[in-house]
Amino acid sequence: MKVTFPHMGTAYIPFRALIEGLGHEVIVAPACTQRTLSLGTRYAPESACLPLKINIGNYLEAAELGAEAIVMAGGIGPCRFGFYAYVQQEILRDIGCDMEMIILEPPASGWRPLLARLKYLTQGVSAAQITRTLRLTWAKLVACDRLEQLSLTVRAYEIRKGSTTKALQQAYREVDRADSVDMVRRALEEGIANLQSVPQDRQRSVLAIGVVGEIYTILEPFVNFRLEEQLGEMGVVVRRKIWLSDWIFHHLVLSAFRKQREAQLVSLARPYLQHFVGGHGLESVAHTVQLARGGVDGIVHILPFTCMPEIVAQSILPSVGEDYQLPILTVVVDEHTGIAGIRTRLEAFVDLLASSRAKAGSRSEKGRLLTPAASRSS
Amino acid sequence: MTNMRASYGKHDVYLGIDVGSVSTNLVVMSGAGEVYHKEYLRTQGRPIPAVQAGLARVYQKLPDIQIKGVGTTGSGRRLAAAIAGADIVKNEITAHAAAATHFHPDVQTVIEIGGQDSKIIILREGVVTDFAMNTVCAAGTGSFLDQQAARLGIPIAEFGEIALQAKNPVRIAGRCTVFAESDMIHKQQMGHSVPDILAGLCAAMVRNYLNNVGKGKEIRPTVLFQGGVAANRGMCKALEDELGYPIIVPRAFDVMGAVGAALLARRHIEESGQETNFRGFAVSQARYSAGSFECSHCANRCEIVNISMNGKLVARWGSRCGRWEQDEIAYHSPIDHLQELCYH
Structure with missing residues (x-):
């Protein structure tokens, strides 16, 4: 099954590891652009908030690359986001986009629906492989956040505009490429070192x-x-x-x-x-x-x-x-x-x-x- | 087009340029901080010729001035900076605040309503402490007044005077200009007089402004009302009625952004002791062209803008990575603040 998911910053890096680890082919939607937004606004209700529109754009752009299923988070509570997966499912159906929607959400009443959906995603995968995948996903998630956090300070001192962002993007690519926890750790260490060695003017207030x-x-x-x-x-x-x-x-x-x-x-x-x-x-x-x-x-x-x-x-x-x-x-x-x-x-x-x-x-x-x-x- | 002063000679002056969506304003200020001369032009969607025409007019009227520094502001500030050769490029909020405190050091609130946008600036002890600009909706800006005046066949310059003649201003929904317009048409078909409708429209615009742009802001006197719409006396009265105390419309109300840019340029030059980057009035005759292309070097697909003067590249911006903003430009460009200028 070719699986995609909506974009949210660098979340695609750990999500790719997660879903690939569970034995599915991953189609990462192209990075959000004006086109993503245009596609989203064409089909989303006008008064919905921006995330719903961008999500729809992501799905459609992923569908063009052959994605067949979407993993999307749900939610409970007063925020409309909780409904978005379901609304998106309806929208995709209306426009004849035949993609399967797998909605993961925290349980409102009992764990059964969530477990059933997780089971569906993990069928035929050994417990050891699931553990390995979860560890890898988690390592990538933390690595991306730590790199980004460091960049938020370094950038303020950089001497040449854009150099921090460039080092950060390079580090993300390495983390994305890693296929073991050890490799993620090495990518992270290297990324941190590269960010720290971006030429900086530390005297700057x-x-x-x-x-x-x-x-x-x-x-x-x-x-x-x-x-x-x-x-x-x-x-x-x-x-x-x-x-x-x-x-x-x-x-x-x-x-x-x-x-x-x-x-x-x-x-x-x-x-x-x-x-x-x-x-x-x-x-x-x-x-x-x-x-x-x-x-x-x-x-x-x-x-x-x-x-x-x-x-x-x-x-x-x-x-x-x-x-x-x-x-x-x-x-x-x-x-x-x-x-x-x-x-x-x-x-x-x-x-x-x-x-x-x-x-x-x-x-x-x-x-x-x-x-x-x-x-x-x- | 006004000569604020009859006498001028070979003076050291500072030039402020404010390129907005509707108008392009140029101001010439003395080293002592007085407005010598101002030019108010329509941008008409073509900022480059507007800036050039403005410079030509300034030169025609004041051929003897010596420009010591140039500041630009407004949504077209980077473009204007590239054309004229600016020493400082500043956002509208900072520029307006600088101009307001220059003339009225005790100002605590600046209300600015322009063609397409409106803003509020809160100052305490001469320092900006809060500000807001209109978002999402253009209700409550000059363009709507323009449009409604045109619909009623009234020259915009007479709008305010007519509104002041109102006896019983009608109540008009001000939330949205589309609703306001249908409300106005309804009132007009009911037989209300034009002055009453115009006064009602002013009141609706003021309410809209205070509820949207001024939402949550503590408006304290001294209040300065600036921007093109401050010319409309009906709007001034509606504002005073709503606030309950008098407001001040500064003499240079319609060019305050440019005044602020000139003042900031003066401060910058005086503090740094630098020579100006001004390219000279000859640029009003130069051939400028703007072009753009999509950089395909990475997935960002940045839209790169090139500005050339007489076929020579003078400024370029738009890339996230800085790849297109390097040496080649720094060499040609007289603009020291490349970082400020080039990034958007």
């Missing part, structure tokens, strides 16, 4: 911006206009709490840790928000508090247009910002948002943070006055 918001729009650079890359190239270190490995660890692997962690997030958010609001709404509030305490200059909150959980967070974040004296920029992404508009807002936000830090003087973590790349010319 940089700003730190925390990125919070909805997970898909944070992780998929196509939909957020490579926001973190853009910030990095303006001389901004990006910090964030949302990572795919983290999410999977806490949602799927160890529910014991999940309870503990949820309690932590709930208590961070409590002064502002006392309810679970679906998606990452509560996390956005809690992460803002966490990042503020950790010392960032500002927060960028990113969400897809019409995202209910994040709209709740959006209306709460100004009071968090007020309490921590933290400027917050909300970026709403949709199929129409142009990169120029995002660029203008980011530049203006970086100017704002630079001038407020210059004014505060010693509030800077590193204790020196600041000229980030974007405002160096001013």
Whole structure:
């Protein structure tokens, strides 16, 4: 069976390992482009949020390459994402695209449906092979996240624009190519070394911006206009709490840790928000508090247009910002948002943070006055 | 087209260029920070000729000026920088804020409504602390007023005066321009007077602005109202009615972005002591052409834009990896801030 799945940042690297390890042929959809979006918007309901549209585009582009089945996550709770797999199934059926949809979702009532679907994916695969595959998948997932995390700091100091991104892409390719946990480890070590040896100007004063918001729009650079890359190239270190490995660890692997962690997030958010609001709404509030305490200059909150959980967070974040004296920029992404508009807002936000830090003087973590790349010319 | 000052000579001045979707504005400022001269042109979808024409007009009126520095802003800021040779390229928010604090150091709120976009800037003690720009929808911008004035056969310049004559402004749904238009037509067919409808439209636009762009922002006086729409006295009145206190429309309200760019250029030149990158007024006669191609080197498929002057490449941008922005350009380009300029 030729299997595909929707894109979300570098998730295709571990997912490819997972599904190949289970004995299926994997068709990775081409990286998201304008064409993906055009295909998606042609068939998706106009008022659905952006992830649904991009997903549909991914499926159709994968179908062109011969994909026959889709593995898609589902969900429970107030976020519409929970329905997307089912809605997408209907849409594909309506347009006569004959692809099988295998929906993996956390159990709402009993584990049976999930187990049945996993069993379907793993039929005829030995327990040893499943274990090996899971270990490899996990190793790749963690490797991708660690590389990306490192790049978020290095990029702010790079001397030649784009060199960090280039080293990062190379490292991803090596991780993707690895077919044993050992090879992943070597690829990771090499990737880290390469990133660290990107020529950098460590004397440069940089700003730190925390990125919070909805997970898909944070992780998929196509939909957020490579926001973190853009910030990095303006001389901004990006910090964030949302990572795919983290999410999977806490949602799927160890529910014991999940309870503990949820309690932590709930208590961070409590002064502002006392309810679970679906998606990452509560996390956005809690992460803002966490990042503020950790010392960032500002927060960028990113969400897809019409995202209910994040709209709740959006209306709460100004009071968090007020309490921590933290400027917050909300970026709403949709199929129409142009990169120029995002660029203008980011530049203006970086100017704002630079001038407020210059004014505060010693509030800077590193204790020196600041000229980030974007405002160096001013 | 206004001469703000009758006397000028061989002065050291700074040039600010704001290339927006609807208009292209040029401002000449003295080293002391006064507006000498301003030009307001329609961009008409062709920013390069607009900038060239603006430069030609400035030169025609002020042949003796000595340009010490050039700043560009607006959505076409990179393009304008490549054409004129800019010392600084700044986003609109920073430029508008710089201009506002220059004339009114105590400003706490800047309301800017232009042709296609509108923004709010919150300042405290002269520093920008928050801002927002309209997203998704153009309701509440100048283009809609233009369109409605045209539909009613009223010159846009008279719109505001007519709105001020309203006796009983009608209530118009302002959420969306499509709904606003059908509401207006309904009111007009019900027999309401044109001034009442126009005043109602202004009030609806102001509500829309405050609810969308100004959402969650703490608007405190002193409030400056700038951008092309500030010329509309009906809009000023509607804003004052809604806020409950007077607002200030600065004298250079329609070119504040360009003023800010000129001020930032002055600061940059004074602080760095550098010579300007200005290419000279002759560029208004140069042959500029813009072309683009899709780079097929990797999967990113970046759209690379080339700007050439008299057949010679002067600027190029659009690549993610920086591959097309290297030495060849740095050599020809007088722009020091290649990083700022080239990346988008």
